[in-house]
Amino acid sequence: MIQLTVNGRSREVDVEPEMPLLWVLRDELDVKGPKFGCGIAQCGACTVHVNGEPVRSCSFPVSAAAGKRVLTLEGLAPGGRLHPVQQAWIEHQVPQCGYCQGGQILAAVALLRKKPNPTDKDIDEAMTNICRCGTYARIRTAIHAAAKSGKARA
Amino acid sequence: MTTRREFLKVSAAGGLVFGFHLPAANAQNVAPEINAWVVVRPDDTVIIRYARSEMGQGSMTSAAQLVAEELDCDWSKVRVEYADTNAHVRRKRVWGDMAAVGSRTIRQSQDYLRKAGAGAREMLLIAAAQGWNAPVAECTASNGVITHGPSGRKTSFGKVAGEAAKLAPPKEVTLKDPKDWKIAGKPIKRVDIPDIVAGRIRYGIDAQLPGMVYAAIAQCPVFGGRLKSVDAAKIEGRRGVIKVLPMEDYVAVVADNWWRAKEALKELPIEWSFGAGESASSESILQFLRSGLDDASNVVVARRNGELEQGLAGAAKVLEAEYFTPYLAHATLEPMGCTAVLKDGRVDVWTSTQNAEASHATAAATAGVPLENVYVHRVQLGGGFGRRGGSQDFVRQGVQIAKAMGSTPVKLLWTREEDTQHDFYRPLSVVRIKAGLDASGNPVAWYSRVSAPSIISTLLKLPLKEGVDPQAVASFADQPYAIPNVLIEYAQRNPHVPVGFWRTVGHSQNPFMRESFVDELAKAAGKDPYEYRRGLLPAATKEHGVLEATAKAARWAEPLPAGVHRGIAVTEAYGSYVAAVAELAVSDKNVVDIKRLVLGIDSGHVVNPDNVVAQMQGSAVFMLSAMFWGEITIKDGRVEQSNFHDYRMMRLREMPKVEVVLAPSGGFWGGIGEPGQAAIAPAICNALFAATGKRVRSLPLKSHGFEIA
Numbered sequence: 001m002i003q004l005t006v007n008g009r010s011r012e013v014d015v016e017p018e019m020p021l022l023w024v025l026r027d028e029l030d031v032k033g034p035k036f037g038c039g040i041a042q043c044g045a046c047t048v049h050v051n052g053e054p055v056r057s058c059s060f061p062v063s064a065a066a067g068k069r070v071l072t073l074e075g076l077a078p079g080g081r082l083h084p085v086q087q088a089w090i091e092h093q094v095p096q097c098g099y100c101q102g103g104q105i106l107a108a109v110a111l112l113r114k115k116p117n118p119t120d121k122d123i124d125e126a127m128t129n130i131c132r133c134g135t136y137a138r139i140r141t142a143i144h145a146a147a148k149s150g151k152a153r154a
Numbered sequence: 155m156t157t158r159r160e161f162l163k164v165s166a167a168g169g170l171v172f173g174f175h176l177p178a179a180n181a182q183n184v185a186p187e188i189n190a191w192v193v194v195r196p197d198d199t200v201i202i203r204y205a206r207s208e209m210g211q212g213s214m215t216s217a218a219q220l221v222a223e224e225l226d227c228d229w230s231k232v233r234v235e236y237a238d239t240n241a242h243v244r245r246k247r248v249w250g251d252m253a254a255v256g257s258r259t260i261r262q263s264q265d266y267l268r269k270a271g272a273g274a275r276e277m278l279l280i281a282a283a284q285g286w287n288a289p290v291a292e293c294t295a296s297n298g299v300i301t302h303g304p305s306g307r308k309t310s311f312g313k314v315a316g317e318a319a320k321l322a323p324p325k326e327v328t329l330k331d332p333k334d335w336k337i338a339g340k341p342i343k344r345v346d347i348p349d350i351v352a353g354r355i356r357y358g359i360d361a362q363l364p365g366m367v368y369a370a371i372a373q374c375p376v377f378g379g380r381l382k383s384v385d386a387a388k389i390e391g392r393r394g395v396i397k398v399l400p401m402e403d404y405v406a407v408v409a410d411n412w413w414r415a416k417e418a419l420k421e422l423p424i425e426w427s428f429g430a431g432e433s434a435s436s437e438s439i440l441q442f443l444r445s446g447l448d449d450a451s452n453v454v455v456a457r458r459n460g461e462l463e464q465g466l467a468g469a470a471k472v473l474e475a476e477y478f479t480p481y482l483a484h485a486t487l488e489p490m491g492c493t494a495v496l497k498d499g500r501v502d503v504w505t506s507t508q509n510a511e512a513s514h515a516t517a518a519a520t521a522g523v524p525l526e527n528v529y530v531h532r533v534q535l536g537g538g539f540g541r542r543g544g545s546q547d548f549v550r551q552g553v554q555i556a557k558a559m560g561s562t563p564v565k566l567l568w569t570r571e572e573d574t575q576h577d578f579y580r581p582l583s584v585v586r587i588k589a590g591l592d593a594s595g596n597p598v599a600w601y602s603r604v605s606a607p608s609i610i611s612t613l614l615k616l617p618l619k620e621g622v623d624p625q626a627v628a629s630f631a632d633q634p635y636a637i638p639n640v641l642i643e644y645a646q647r648n649p650h651v652p653v654g655f656w657r658t659v660g661h662s663q664n665p666f667m668r669e670s671f672v673d674e675l676a677k678a679a680g681k682d683p684y685e686y687r688r689g690l691l692p693a694a695t696k697e698h699g700v701l702e703a704t705a706k707a708a709r710w711a712e713p714l715p716a717g718v719h720r721g722i723a724v725t726e727a728y729g730s731y732v733a734a735v736a737e738l739a740v741s742d743k744n745v746v747d748i749k750r751l752v753l754g755i756d757s758g759h760v761v762n763p764d765n766v767v768a769q770m771q772g773s774a775v776f777m778l779s780a781m782f783w784g785e786i787t788i789k790d791g792r793v794e795q796s797n798f799h800d801y802r803m804m805r806l807r808e809m810p811k812v813e814v815v816l817a818p819s820g821g822f823w824g825g826i827g828e829p830g831q832a833a834i835a836p837a838i839c840n841a842l843f844a845a846t847g848k849r850v851r852s853l854p855l856k857s858h859g860f861e862i863a
Contacts, residue, residue, distance in 0.1 A: 015411075016393065019411075019413055019414075020413060023411060023412060023413035026412075027368065027411045027412055027413070028411065030362055032353075032356070032359075032360040032362070033353040035357070035359065035487070035488065035536065036359065036488075036489070036567070037487045037488070037489075037570065038570045038797055038798050039569060039570055039797075040570075040797055040798070040799065042797065042798035042799055043487060043798055043803075045487055072353070073351075073352075073353035074353045076353075077352060082351070082352070086351040086352065089347070089351045090343070090347055090348060090351055093343060093344060093347060093764055093765075093768065094347075094351075095210070095344075095347055095350045095351065096210030096211070096212070096768060096772055097209050097210030097487070097488075097534065097535060097536055097537045097538075098210065098346070098347070098350035098351075098355060098534065098536075099357060099487045099488050099534075099536030099537060100487050101350055101351065102353055105351065123806070124806060124807035125807070127805075127806045127807075128805055128806070128807075129806075130487065130798060130803045130805065131487075131775070131806075132485060132486060132487045132537050132539070132776070132803065133210045133537060133772045133775075133776075134771060134772030134773070134774060134775025134776055134804075134809075135768075135771075135772065136775060136804075136805075136806040136809035137771050137809055137812060138768070138771070139806060140806065140809075
C-alpha cells in the first residue's frame with residue numbers, strides 16, 4: 001500500500017509503484033481535475049502540486065508521492081473560497097475549452113508562491129504548459145492581476 | 155410527439171441515472187417549459203437550453219444571450235443546460251442542428267433562438283395579462299418582471315410560468331433591432347468559466363460509472379490496413395488485464411485502470427495486413443498531387459469570368475508560382491475517447507463530440523438499437539477544431555468495445571500517439587497561380603488550379619456539385635478583386651491518408667496562397683501592398699471596409715523602427731471579413747520576432763465582443779503553431795509524428811502581442827471561431843518578404859529555416 005495525502009485527505013492505494021500519479025488520481029481515486037494530454041510531460045495538463053512543487057503527474061511515479069501532500073485543482077478552493085488566481089482567471093475570462101486550465105492555474109499558483117510579483121520573463125519561464133485554444137495572452141494578464149491583488153496565498 | 159412530462163422523466167433518467175453531473179444545473183422536473191428553449195422555475199430561475207456543443211468557442215453563452223435578450227429576463231437568473239439528444243429524437247428534432255462546426259453555431263441558429271426568446275416572452279405576458287384581466291398590450295416585460303402599465307401592478311416570470319406553459323405559442327413574433335440590445339452585444343462573462351476554474355466541469359474523459367473498466371487501443375498504423383493476428387496469451391495474467399479484443403482494424407486491451415490497459419497493449423504482439431497504403435510516402439503523395447496541376451483530365455472549373463487566355467495574352471507582364479500547404483493534425487488537448495454502456499437494449503454514451511446527433515446515430519447503428527434507446531450525455535469538449543464533428547470513429551469504437559464487454563461500462567481513451575497518427579487531417583494541397591498585369595500593374599487575368607483531396611467526397615461521402623469541393627477552392631472561387639478574366643480549376647486527388655475539417659480548413663491555406671500572390675503582384679507593379687489591394691477591392695465590398703479599418707488601427711502609413719517590417723492580407727471566411735497586419739523583425743539567424751499582430755474582423759453583428767476578441771487571440775496561436783511547425787508527414791504509409799515533441803505547439807513565451815480590431819458593419823451574421831486564422835499566415839509571410847526578400851510559398855516556416863523568437 002502507498003499512502004499519500006490528496007487535497008488534505010489521507011488516501012491509501014494498492015497499485016504498482018511505477019504507476020504515474022495521474023492515473024492513481026484519475027482512475028483509482030476519482031480525482032478528475034488533472035487531465036491527460038500527452039503522457040510524456042510535454043503539455044502540462046496533468047500538473048499537480050506535490051509538497052507544494054508543480055509536477056507533471058503523467059510522468060511522476062506514485063511511489064515518489066508516497067507520504068507527501070498532493071494538491072489538485074479540486075483542492076485549491078477549500079470551503080469554496082476561490083484562490084486569487086482562480087478569481088483572476090474568471091475576471092479576465094482566461095479559459096476557452098478549459099481542458100488545460102487546471103494545469104495552467106496550478107503552474108501559476110506555484111509561480112506566484114516563489115515570485116509574488118513576477119516579470120513577463122518569469123512568466124515566460126514558468127508557464128510552459130500547452131494551451132491549444134490559445135489563451136496565453138490572457139494567462140499572462142491574469143497572473144499579473146493575481147499578483148497585483150496582493151493576496152496570492154500558498 | 156411525447157408530452158412534456160414524459161420528456162422530463164426521460165431527461166432526468168438520461169442525465170442522472172449514473173450520478174454523472176452535468177456542468178450546468180438541471181431543470182427541476184416540475185419546472186414549466188415555456189417552449190423547447192426556455193424553462194422558467196417558480197423561483198424565477200430561467201433555464202435556457204443549448205443544443206450545440208461547447209469547446210471553448212463560447213457559443214453556449216452567446217446563444218443564451220440571444221434567447222435572454224428577446225425574453226427580457228434577468229441574466230443573473232439564467233442557467234444554461236444542454237438539450238438532450240434522446241428527447242431530441244423523440245421530439246422530432248425540436249432543437250434543430252446540434253453540430254458545432256463551420257463557425258455556424260450562432261449565425262445558423264440566431265433566427266430561431268431569438269424567436270424562441272421572443273415567443274416565450276409573449277406567452278409570459280399573455281399569462282400575466284389574463285391573470286389581471288387586462289389587455290396584453292398594456293403589459294411589458296423587463297428583467298424578468300412583468301408590469302401592467304395603467305395600474306402599476308407587477309408580477310414575475312416565475313409566478314406566471316405555469317400558466318404561460320399551457321398557452322399556444324404565438325404564430326408571429328417581432329424581434330428587436332440589434333441597436334436596442336441590452337444582453338446580446340455585451341461582453342457578458344461566459345457561463346462555463348466558473349465551473350472550469352473550480353475543477354467542476356466534466357469532459358468526455360471524466361465519465362465515471364460504477365464497475366467501469368478501461369480500454370486502450372492500437373489501430374493499424376497504415377491507413378486502410380487490417381488486423382491479421384494478435385497473441386493475447388503474451389499478456390495474460392498481467393495485473394488488471396481483463397480482455398483482449400481483436401477488431402477489424404484495431405486491437406483493444408481492457409483493464410481495471412487505463413494505465414494498465416495501455417502498458418499491457420505495449421507488450422502485445424500484433425500483426426497487421428497493411429494493404430495498398432504501405433508504399434505511400436510524403437514524396438509519392440506530393441508527386442501524385444503535383445500531377446493534378448498538369449493533368450488535362452479529371453479537372454473541373456470552379457469559376458470562370460471572361461477569357462483567361464485572352465487576358466494573359468494581352469498582359470504586359472505574366473507571373474506564375476506554385477504554393478504548397480501540408481497535412482495537419484488537430485491535436486485537441488483531450489485525446490479521442492468514448493465511454494459507453496449497453497444494458498437491456500439501451501445505450502448510454504459519454505463523449506466529447508462536436509455533433510451529438512451524429513454521435514447518437516453512430517451509437518445506435520453500432521449497437522444495433524433504435525435511436526430512441528440511445529442517450530448521449532452532453533459534456534464539455536477538451537478542444538474540437540473539427541476533429542470531433544465529422545468522423546465519429548471514436549464513438550463507433552467505444553460502443554463496439556462496450557458491446558463486447560456485455561453490460562459492463564467501458565471507458566475508451568486514445569493515447570496522444572494514436573490521436574496524432576489516426577486523425578482526419580487538414581488536407582494538403584498544391585496550387586498553381588498565374589496572373590497577368592496590364593501596363594499600370596493591375597491584374598487583368600488570374601488563374602488558380604488547386605490539386606487537393608476532397609473532404610466532402612471522402613469523409614462525408616457526399617456528391618460534389620459539378621465536381622467542386624468548395625473547401626478546396628475557398629477564397630479562390632470567391633476572390634473579391636476586380637479582375638476581368640478569372641479561371642479557377644479543381645483537380646480532386648485523394649491519397650490514402652484520411653482528411654477532415656480542421657479549424658478554418660480551406661481558409662487556413664488558400665488565403666495564404668492568394669494573398670501572398672497578390673503581394674507578388676503588388677511588388678511586380680511597384681505598389682504599396684495595402685494601397686494595391688485597396689485599389690482592386692470595390693469600395694462596396696466588406697473586404698475593402700475591414701482592410702481599411704485594420705490598416706488604420708495598425709497605422710500602416712506611419713514609418714516603422716529600423717529593421718521592423720510589415721505585411722498585410724485580407725479575405726472573407728465563414729461569412730465574416732478579416733484582415734491582418736503583421737509587424738516583425740528577422741535576425742541574421744532567421745529568428746522571427748513578431749512585434750505586433752493586428753487582426754481586424756467584420757462579423758456583421760457581434761453577440762459577445764469579449765468572446766470575439768478571445769477567439770481572435772486563440773486563432774493567432776492556432777495559426778502560428780501551424781505555420782511555424784505544423785506538418786504531418788508520411789513514411790511507409792503511416793504518420794511519422796507521434797506526440798508534442800515532434801508535432802510542436804506554440805508556448806506562452808512565444809505569444810506575440812495581438813491587437814483585435816472589431817469593425818462590425820451590421821446587417822449580417824458572420825462566423826467567429828474560425829475566420830480569425832485566415833489572414834494571419836499571408837500577413838506574416840508578406841512581412842517576411844519585406845524583411846528578407848525571400849518569398850515563402852510553402853508551409854511550415856521551419857522548412858525554410860525560420861524560427862519564432
